Amino acid sequence: MTDTKVNNMSKESFRRQKSREEMQKQLISFGLMIVLTLVAFAVVAMDTFHKGFVIPFLFLMAIVQAGFQFYYFMHLKERGTGMAALLIYGGVWAAFLTLAGLIVISWW
Amino acid sequence: MATTAAAKRSFWEFIWDYLTTVDHKKIAHLYLAGGGFFFILGGIEALIIRIQLIKPENDFISAGFYNEMITMHGTTMIFLAAMPIIVGLMNAIMPLQIGARDVAFPFLNALSFWLFFFGGLLLNLSFLFGGAPDAGWTSYASLSMDSSGHGIDYYIAGLQIAGAGTLMTGINFIATIVTMRAPGMTYMRMPLFTWTTFVTSVLILFAFPPLTINLFLLMFDRMFGTAFFNVALGGNQVIYQHLFWIFGHPEVYILILPMFGVFSEIFATFSRKRLFGYTAMVFATMLIAFLGFMVWAHHMFTVGLGPVANAIFAVGTMAIAVPTGIKIFNWLLTMWGGQVTINSAMLWALGFIPTFTIGGMTGVMLGSNVADYQYHDSYFVVGHFHYVIVGGSVFGIFAALHYWWPKMFGRVLNETLGKLTFWPFFIGVHLTFFVQHLLGLMGMPRRYWVFLEDQSLDLGNLISTIGAFLMGVGAIIFVINIIVSAFGEKAAADPWDGRTLEWAVSSPAPYYNFAQLPLVRGLDPLWIEKMEGNGKIPAAEPLGDVHMPNGSIIPFLMSIGFFISGFGFIYQTDNVYWYLALYGGLAFSIALMIIRSVKDDYGYYIPKEELEKALEGEAK
Ligand code: HEM
Ligand SMILES: [Cu+2]
Numbered sequence: 001m002t003d004t005k006v007n008n009m010s011k012e013s014f015r016r017q018k019s020r021e022e023m024q025k026q027l028i029s030f031g032l033m034i035v036l037t038l039v040a041f042a043v044v045a046m047d048t049f050h051k052g053f054v055i056p057f058l059f060l061m062a063i064v065q066a067g068f069q070f071y072y073f074m075h076l077k078e079r080g081t082g083m084a085a086l087l088i089y090g091g092v093w094a095a096f097l098t099l100a101g102l103i104v105i106s107w108w
Numbered sequence: 109m110a111t112t113a114a115a116k117r118s119f120w121e122f123i124w125d126y127l128t129t130v131d132h133k134k135i136a137h138l139y140l141a142g143g144g145f146f147f148i149l150g151g152i153e154a155l156i157i158r159i160q161l162i163k164p165e166n167d168f169i170s171a172g173f174y175n176e177m178i179t180m181h182g183t184t185m186i187f188l189a190a191m192p193i194i195v196g197l198m199n200a201i202m203p204l205q206i207g208a209r210d211v212a213f214p215f216l217n218a219l220s221f222w223l224f225f226f227g228g229l230l231l232n233l234s235f236l237f238g239g240a241p242d243a244g245w246t247s248y249a250s251l252s253m254d255s256s257g258h259g260i261d262y263y264i265a266g267l268q269i270a271g272a273g274t275l276m277t278g279i280n281f282i283a284t285i286v287t288m289r290a291p292g293m294t295y296m297r298m299p300l301f302t303w304t305t306f307v308t309s310v311l312i313l314f315a316f317p318p319l320t321i322n323l324f325l326l327m328f329d330r331m332f333g334t335a336f337f338n339v340a341l342g343g344n345q346v347i348y349q350h351l352f353w354i355f356g357h358p359e360v361y362i363l364i365l366p367m368f369g370v371f372s373e374i375f376a377t378f379s380r381k382r383l384f385g386y387t388a389m390v391f392a393t394m395l396i397a398f399l400g401f402m403v404w405a406h407h408m409f410t411v412g413l414g415p416v417a418n419a420i421f422a423v424g425t426m427a428i429a430v431p432t433g434i435k436i437f438n439w440l441l442t443m444w445g446g447q448v449t450i451n452s453a454m455l456w457a458l459g460f461i462p463t464f465t466i467g468g469m470t471g472v473m474l475g476s477n478v479a480d481y482q483y484h485d486s487y488f489v490v491g492h493f494h495y496v497i498v499g500g501s502v503f504g505i506f507a508a509l510h511y512w513w514p515k516m517f518g519r520v521l522n523e524t525l526g527k528l529t530f531w532p533f534f535i536g537v538h539l540t541f542f543v544q545h546l547l548g549l550m551g552m553p554r555r556y557w558v559f560l561e562d563q564s565l566d567l568g569n570l571i572s573t574i575g576a577f578l579m580g581v582g583a584i585i586f587v588i589n590i591i592v593s594a595f596g597e598k599a600a601a602d603p604w605d606g607r608t609l610e611w612a613v614s615s616p617a618p619y620y621n622f623a624q625l626p627l628v629r630g631l632d633p634l635w636i637e638k639m640e641g642n643g644k645i646p647a648a649e650p651l652g653d654v655h656m657p658n659g660s661i662i663p664f665l666m667s668i669g670f671f672i673s674g675f676g677f678i679y680q681t682d683n684v685y686w687y688l689a690l691y692g693g694l695a696f697s698i699a700l701m702i703i704r705s706v707k708d709d710y711g712y713y714i715p716k717e718e719l720e721k722a723l724e725g726e727a728k
Contacts (some may be wrong), residue, residue, distance in 0.1 A: 083286050087310065094314040094401050098354050101405070105417050106346055
């Protein structure tokens with residue numbers, strides 16, 4: 001009886017610590033995302049960089065941000081999310097094909 | 109006990125029950141009834157087309173009405189007949205096959221149905237209010253931007269509403285299969301019909317958004333003065349074609365993949381053998397779905413995309429023939445050396461193989477971009493897609509209905525009438541559509557109101573029309589069969605000596621599906637228990653109270669709201685008062701959404717005692 005109680009307590013405190021760490025990570029990634037957004041803005045606003053650098057750089061930023069979004073805010077990094085990840089990448093693939101098709105064949 | 113209660117229920121209680129149901133089995137009934145109704149409507153439209161083309165320079169219907177007929181025939185058959193019937197079959201069977209008590213979101217499931225129903229109704233009401241859409245089921249911007257009247261607006265609003273329902277179904281089925289499989293039901297133990305339901309749902313999830321966007325762009329252009337497709341203002345009509353076929357090609361796989369699943373179940377059951385090459389079948393399905401997203405431009409070879417793009421899409425298209433061929437061989441090898449029983453369900457499956465193979469072959473011919481310059485927009489194409497759609501989807505629907513009728517409605521369909529359905533229909537299909545290939549090669553264009561005398565097109569068209577009527581005969585016999593067997597004997601739980609979980613519960617399944625969730629020990633779980641156990645599926649949990657969702661009228665009302673706002677969208681260009689309908693309908697639906705979100709509904713429990721009683725009754 002007491003044993004299980006102690007056990008439950010430690011489980012509870014373990015869970016709390018876990019979620020505290022989790023919260024920290026969320027906040028850090030949230031901060032990072034704001035910084036990245038500012039960087040992206042700055043690169044465009046400063047007007048000193050060449051277009052050939054700015055555009056790929058913006059794409060890179062976008063991909064990083066999407067990664068943060070999926071893995072931290074939508075919890076894709078947790079275990080047991082393999083199927084969800086597969087579907088998301090499937091959707092990304094379908095969207096990519098659509099855009100590539102339109103850009104390459106229609107507008108180029 | 110349940111039957112006497114049902115007999116005592118009044119008519120209005122029966123209607124109310126179906127209006128508010130969230131039970132996947134009853135929603136399946138609704139889908140089959142709704143899809144069946146639209147199938148008859150689309151069939152009548154097809155017959156009108158064929159009567160018009162029975163002889164040269166016929167004037168049975170006017171040119172304008174002919175355009176409405178071909179448009180509504182195609183749109184109805186694809187969006188309102190074939191897809192809903194297929195979704196109905198999935199609803200009825202997939203949860204049973206994975207050992208679940210319902211789909212993941214029963215409320216959404218009901219909403220999906222009612223959106224489909226009211227979307228279809230809206231589209232067809234165009235006939236009464238000033239004329240149906242007339243730009244073909246593809247509704248290319250070049251035609252639809254120029255179409256006067258409100259026909260095209262009905263097309264946009266109707267498909268937008270029905271399409272939202274379909275998209276939700278896709279998400280619902282994915283969630284169901286990922287999260288609600290019974291203990292032991294690993295992915296690689298799922299029956300092929302469940303697998304194809306899963307892959308089809310993924311296709312729906314990815315293919316419907318391009319359609320939605322395309323319809324929105326068309327709507328903005330027609331109703332709100334934008335210029336996406338207005339060339340004079342710098343728009344581009346080819347974008348419409350791309351977006352349409354990025355949806356459209358996956359769509360044809362949405363129509364055929366579930367049927368591949370059906371045939372796999374039927375061949376295995378009636379050959380009394382495990383499906384040959386199960387793993388290959390699963391991966392072939394995924395491969396077809398994957399490649400299906402990369403070939404859309406084979407519908408646009410003559411648009412002028414250039415030789416490089418055309419060549420790439422031609423090669424991709426032909427690649428799809430490989431996984432499809434794998435499937436055909438696996439079905440043949442399933443029958444090879446099996447104890448084959450040929451009944452109605454099996455007849456449709458057997459008829460499917462040569463018919464679909466011919467359709468696949470003409471498909472490869474069309475996939476050759478060079479040759480397609482000859483075939484495109486000719487009757488050859490009409491012949492091709494009917495061989496695959498009728499020979500694949502419609503044969504599959506008939507096969508599935510004969511096979512699962514006992515499980516869905518508690519009656520076995522009459523065998524003699526079943527065969528009498530098949531033969532006229534089968535012969536009719538080949539009469540109607542085979543000659544159409546030849547007509548196309550002789551130069552008869554598609555979607556033309558009349559053809560001229562003495563161009564050697566007379567005989568072929570006559571034969572084609574006769575075949576269409578034969579199909580009609582088959583369809584009527586099927587309806588007779590439904591009525592006759594409704595008065596027949598009650599079906600046994602497992603009339604076909606089945607292999608999968610749906611045959612382990614009574615026919616029709618009890619409303620909670622499984623009193624105890626089943627424990628699955630391998631592929632074809634029921635067959636394993638028949639061979640190695642006592643023929644009964646072991647339970648994975650002790651008998652206890654079962655949690656069930658409450659029914660709700662909200663999905664029905666919510667869909668009415670969208671239906672009304674659909675009219676508002678269509679007519680607000682004529683008169684500002686229609687904004688009342690537009691915003692009023694939307695506000696009504698949104699209010700219902702808020703009610704649904706705020707009001708908690710915890711469902712109810714079936715007490716353990718009731719389940720015990722039911723189990724005892726079954727044992728007797
Ligand atoms: C009774 C059986 C059927 C007959 C006799 C029939 C006949 C026809 C005819 C004559 C056309 C018009 C050809 C033209 O001039 O362009 C047509 C078009 C079409 N049919 Fe069928 N059909 C049948 C069943 C089906 C089914 C079951 C489906 C789909 C599930 C279907 C899908 C289509 C489509 C998509 C078109 C093209 C419409 C367009 O070009 O806009 N048909 N059919
Ligand atoms: Cu295609």
